[in-house]
Amino acid sequence: MSYAVLSAMFTPWALAGSVLVLLVYYAWTKTRLENEGSNIPPFPAPAKPFLGHTLLMKGDIFENFVWMRQKAGDIFSLNLLGQHWIVVSGYENLREVLVRHGNKAQDRPLDLSSKVLGEDNHGLLSSHGQNWKEQRAVTNSILRAFGMGKNMMAEKVASEVQIFIEKLESHAEKPTDVHHIVSAAVCNIICSILVGHRFEYDDAYYKQMIENSNAFVVKAPSLLVFFGGPLLKLLPGDWFGIKYWEHCLHDLNENFCKFQINKVKQIYNPENEPENFIAAYLQEMHKKQESSEPTHFDEPNLISLVKSMIIAGTETTSNTINWCVLYCLHHPQVQEKVFEEIQTHVGTSRAPSISDMSKLRYLTAVIRETQRLAGIAPLLSRVVSESFEVQGYLIPKGSQLFINLNSTLHDESKWENPLQFRPERFLDANGDVFKPNEFLPFGLGRRICVGEALARTELDLFLASMFQRFRFEPEDPAQLPSLKAVLVLGFSPQPYKVKFVGRNK
Ligand code: HEM
Numbered sequence: 001m002s003y004a005v006l007s008a009m010f011t012p013w014a015l016a017g018s019v020l021v022l023l024v025y026y027a028w029t030k031t032r033l034e035n036e037g038s039n040i041p042p043f044p045a046p047a048k049p050f051l052g053h054t055l056l057m058k059g060d061i062f063e064n065f066v067w068m069r070q071k072a073g074d075i076f077s078l079n080l081l082g083q084h085w086i087v088v089s090g091y092e093n094l095r096e097v098l099v100r101h102g103n104k105a106q107d108r109p110l111d112l113s114s115k116v117l118g119e120d121n122h123g124l125l126s127s128h129g130q131n132w133k134e135q136r137a138v139t140n141s142i143l144r145a146f147g148m149g150k151n152m153m154a155e156k157v158a159s160e161v162q163i164f165i166e167k168l169e170s171h172a173e174k175p176t177d178v179h180h181i182v183s184a185a186v187c188n189i190i191c192s193i194l195v196g197h198r199f200e201y202d203d204a205y206y207k208q209m210i211e212n213s214n215a216f217v218v219k220a221p222s223l224l225v226f227f228g229g230p231l232l233k234l235l236p237g238d239w240f241g242i243k244y245w246e247h248c249l250h251d252l253n254e255n256f257c258k259f260q261i262n263k264v265k266q267i268y269n270p271e272n273e274p275e276n277f278i279a280a281y282l283q284e285m286h287k288k289q290e291s292s293e294p295t296h297f298d299e300p301n302l303i304s305l306v307k308s309m310i311i312a313g314t315e316t317t318s319n320t321i322n323w324c325v326l327y328c329l330h331h332p333q334v335q336e337k338v339f340e341e342i343q344t345h346v347g348t349s350r351a352p353s354i355s356d357m358s359k360l361r362y363l364t365a366v367i368r369e370t371q372r373l374a375g376i377a378p379l380l381s382r383v384v385s386e387s388f389e390v391q392g393y394l395i396p397k398g399s400q401l402f403i404n405l406n407s408t409l410h411d412e413s414k415w416e417n418p419l420q421f422r423p424e425r426f427l428d429a430n431g432d433v434f435k436p437n438e439f440l441p442f443g444l445g446r447r448i449c450v451g452e453a454l455a456r457t458e459l460d461l462f463l464a465s466m467f468q469r470f471r472f473e474p475e476d477p478a479q480l481p482s483l484k485a486v487l488v489l490g491f492s493p494q495p496y497k498v499k500f501v502g503r504n505k
Contacts, residue, residue: 033084035396041075044068052079084399089407091438096390098445104386106446123304131296142280154354157461168500175475175497187314195260196276209256215248217315220489257306317458323374327421329474338467352464364433365426371441375406376490408438470500
């Protein structure tokens with residue numbers, strides 16, 4: 001080979017061209033799934049080169065899943081930028097995957113928030129393996145010790161409800177967007193568990209924290225961006241909103257989680273009974289460290305755990321309350337019926353308590369119907385740690401799962417007219433409330449919501465007092481706020497205003 005040919009081969013352009021060809025080849029091989037050709041669930045459409053089915057995720061993902069399910073069945077595959085995702089729908093299939101094969105489908109893929117924060121496998125929401133098991137066990141035991149599911153926790157909730165109702169009274173009859181007030185009240189319950197005290201709703205520091213935590217849900221980049229997130233973040237500007245989102249998470253991390261942990265550490269004494277979640281975790285951590293047992297208990301996990309609880313425990317419950325008020329604006333007869341029930345069984349001279357709930361059966365049905373119809377946490381994600389079979393299909397190790405929770409909550413074969421708000425569907429012929437298996441708003445199996453008992457107490461006490469004290473009226477009766485949900489990480493109602501009219505008027 002002549003010197004001229006050799007030197008041409010090593011020009012910067014030729015090198016750049018070779019790198020590009022290699023990259024394209026790499027991307028091409030990445031987009032051919034490892035187990036394609038074996039008995040994996042079918043695809044709803046042919047995959048495009050490189051992108052696979054990524055563009056099919058555009059728009060309303062649940063509407064897309066409906067036609068995909070019709071074409072490919074209850075369990076189908078998608079190739080998203082070379083990653084094998086499997087979408088699972090239908091109650092029996094969810095049970096098979098999350099319960100029967102639960103130990104092989106309990107890990108969470110590393111999500112974009114963990115990637116942007118550089119948190120590989122910390123905390124509870126997005127951790128996996130042995131670390132997740134330990135963080136989940138300690139969270140459950142601390143929450144139980146602080147009275148979750150018992151009267152002790154109900155008292156904490158009840159005292160915040162009282163302050164919340166007074167706040168609503170100060171806005172009475174004025175059309176108000178109560179989103180912040182509801183979130184601030186609900187988050188105060190988590191804060192009083194985590195750090196041992198509540199915050200004023202108008203406190204600037206607290207408001208910022210709520211905004212950051214809310215941003216995690218409503219400002220999350222679209223699912224499309226999720227798959228290429230870490231790379232897209234390197235682009236100049238903030239076209240996809242990743243940098244703003246990252247900033248909010250970072251602020252939450254530094255100024256709330258780390259700051260509050262440091263405050264607790266300053267007065268923490270391992271000899272004393274822990275007064276809050278952070279102190280209880282520190283105590284467990286020190287015990288493990290002293291016993292020199294191998295342990296995943298450490299401060300990075302604690303920081304992430306605090307963040308998981310704030311994020312998972314605020315917008316979920318407050319969204320459900322906001323949905324319930326919105327449904328009642330559209331169905332005023334429902335709120336009249338709840339009020340009558342409260343008047344009969346509780347009266348109006350004292351606040352409803354958790355022990356009243358067994359008599360407030362229609363209210364319980366209204367809360368369940370709100371959770372069913374709103375389906376606020378519609379899609380759960382998992383990564384498969386060991387291959388297994390469902391319905392004769394191979395669910396291969398390393399594939400990722402989208403568990404379509406709303407496929408059971410809105411299943412036409414189970415619920416008549418599933419998209420209608422009809423609380424009576426949860427009442428039997430004797431007027432007793434029941435819970436069909438398909439009612440799974442908190443998930444199923446090993447990763448079922450860790451705060452379910454707390455969330456149910458919150459929903460019962462907040463809503464019972466709201467129905468007792470106010471009639472919810474629309475700002476403009478001729479134009480009711482939209483019922484169309486905003487879908488980012490979950491389903492939230494669009495912002496709306498409501499008038500809280502005192503029942504004594
Ligand atoms: C109406 C309110 C709520 C709903 C509908 C809800 C729903 C859910 C769902 C569907 C999951 C995912 C389960 C899975 O992946 O299988 C989950 C997980 C979780 N929830 Fe809730 N949740 C609510 C309230 C709360 C509250 C108040 C807390 C605070 C303690 C909380 C903390 C968590 C945590 C930390 C996880 C992650 C658990 C894990 O990955 O092991 N949630 N929740």
